[in-house]
Amino acid sequence: MSTTSLDTTAEGFIGRIGSRFKGRSGLNFALITVVNVAVFVIVWELVATYSGIPKLFLPKISAIASDIPQMNAEGILLLNLWFSVKNFFIGLAVGVVIGLPLAYAIGSIKFLDRVLSPYLWALYSIPRIILLPLVLLWVGINNNARLAIVAISVLPSLAVVVMDGVKTTDATMLRAARIFGASRWQQFLHVIVPSTIPFIGTGLRMGMLRGLIGLYIGELFITQNGIGSIIAYASVRFRTARVFAVLLLFVLFAVSNLAVTRAIETRLTRWRAPSGL
């Protein structure tokens, strides 16, 4: 009824948007996700069991899952996981703390844009694997090198998105802020920052994914600890199930990071129109 009524008041309009939103993203969506994952797991298990592919190449998914408590029993899981997560978040924090102010400065000052953004794009486009030897040279073969790799993975991805966001700030909104007497700081705080929150979300997600790859590269080359080191050991011993198990943890960590940032962003931008879904 609500979708067919000719209610043109704002309340009616809100009601319509509300009901449409709830209807599409509620139970149905969760159900689709569960079925989707279940089908994937079952197909994998069946193919691994009956196709005759050696388990060296394709282990059963049940074997992969059961290797996780196995690793825990060997005492290598939690410690290495903790190292990885710690390194990741410290590197991420460093990247954000440097990248975000840099993005705002470049986005709002034309001169800085001209001078600095080519370097930022260069850093963004260079594969990290090429930078790694340099980082090892500068920082030394130690844990700081891994933090540095994560940080320089996060920084440019976040910065290029946010600086473009700053540049696209609505001109009328800025004009309004100035006319109503906003100082430069107030313009920044009350117009630029809120309108770039969606860009921070996107930049953070891109930065996190690239940061995770950076983390992994760091752990492969400096194999003292971290989940990358488990993969390195497992693969030279042909323990494919373990490689997949760590990979699974890796993916779960990445996905939960994305989900958390998405949730925070949605909470902070409730004023936006509900998106296509």
Added chain:
Amino acid sequence: MTEQMERHTEKSADSFGDQRLQESSLGGVNGKDHALIQVHGLTVEYERALGKNEHIVALKNFSLDVREGEFVTVLGPSGCGKSTLLNVISGLVFPKEGDVRVDGKPVTGPSPKWAMVFQDYGLMPWRTVEKNVRFGLEMQKKLDEEAEERVRHYIRMVGLEGFEDAYPRELSGGMRQRVGLARALAIEPEILLMDEPFAAVDLITRELMQDEISRIIAKTGKTVIFVTHSVDEAIILGDRLVVVSARPGRAKCAIEIDLPKPRSEHSLRSSPEYVSLRDRVWSELSAEVQLGRGG
């Protein structure tokens, strides 16, 4: 009166602000009210693109005086520099030549003495109606109980009671512009600058909003500069109508509109004075539209 004499009287008035105010309210110089806004010989240029040395002359030697309490509509073809005029008056853009004075003092930047209503609203989408209306007061750090009362008062005045917690996206175009209007009124400016405020709303809403703006301005006694490209709107709202020439814009002619108030488009359409006034304005304007097209 020569320019020099005018400048001279302004200068002496500057040091006796209060006396001058009395003088103007008694009917000042020339038996007329002294102009509250004096726009004098404005020439404004824009760079066509960053770094290129090509300039667009938006306004050329533009002059306009607006009396206190007067509602001046500024009518012109698109691209004639009407918005530029408001940008200069509000202190956002500085002219190459000429100056703007309000109360005899040169405009050096934005001031709580004036506020603007924008064509595309310029509302903050993350602020509710109430917080948008409070925006100007917040920027000017006036957030006492009186400010809160003002916010409520002007939300009521524009008829948005009950929508305080709605976000702009949940409102129609007309309602968004009411928020824009309340935001401007809330800082209680002497001057209201309106930049084609109803260009983006539908015709029916537009007529309703015109009635309402007349009512609100009559009630609050603001001095208004209202930029539009609609001939009807310019006649219905204005005490005086200024036609701006094609770019570079100058004030081509000013027409006093003596039609009795309150006016409404509906009732005026058939009045002979209105029809002849409309014809006259049209012929002034259409010449400029053709010039603007390069015809």
